[in-house]
Amino acid sequence: MKLTRRRVLQVDTMNTSLYLNPSSTFIDLPVIPLLTSTSPPPPFTQLQVSPVDILPVPFSGGTPRTYRKHETDLATTITFEQIIYELLPNGCFMPALLAWNCTGSHLDPGDVRWATHARQVYVFGVNGYASINDVPMQDDDERVYPDVDLSIRRHFELNTELVVVLDQNYFYVNLKRELLNPNGGLSESPVMFVFN
Structure with a gap:
């Protein structure tokens, strides 16, 4: 008897945003946590720079x-x-x-x-x-x-x-x-x- 392991790939939607303004410009990208063999596929989460960390020009x-x-x-x-x-x-x-x-x-x-x-x-x-x-x-x-x-x-x-x-x-x-x-x-x- 031959056993096989099958991996299921889950496709999640994501958003990528480009922010343009006079004092700051940055790209907000999805961040994917490290996957292990036992963890379920994570949802995409948006991590955005805090406004207090953005310095004016x-x-x-x-x-x-x-x-x-x-x-x-x-x-x-x-x-x-x-x-x-x-x-x-x-x-x-x-x-x-x-x-x-x-x-x-x-x-x-x-x-x-x-x-x-x-x-x-x-x-x-x-x-x-x-x-x-x-x-x-x-x-x-x-x-x-x-x-x-x-x-x-x-x-x-x-x-x-x-x-x-x-x-x-x-x-x-x-x-x-x-x-x-x-x-x-x-x-x-x-x-x-x-x-x-």
Whole structure:
């Protein structure tokens, strides 16, 4: 006599929510507890970040948010960009460039690509300015470095690139973070973290 063990898979419905607002953005995903051979299939439960753990955007200066929509017969792309600045009382100046674009196919709704780019710069010893609007910025495309003598100021830059690609069956994530000039030296090699 041959005994076989059969496993029954229960399919539960679930909700995934994307919350967008000026002070915080997060994804609320279902969390599945660890299954054992004797435990029944659990229901999906939503765990959401408590509002007390969401910090407001601390930046007090910068450019307005820019959204653009580009639509063709094949796809729609939404782009976003903003440069933000903060000058702390201790003289630390923190500019950041935040940009992303999201493209969705009209032919295949499951075909979506979302790419983000963030440059954060920390420059210490930016003193003597009455307000954040008085700090001069270098005249380049991204305007994330103050126009001050960086050779005498400690500074570093953190770059983050995140690309998420979805199809009907899977999603693919590529995350790359680089820490440039951690001691303010121009000859320093970047510290890099890559996740695929």
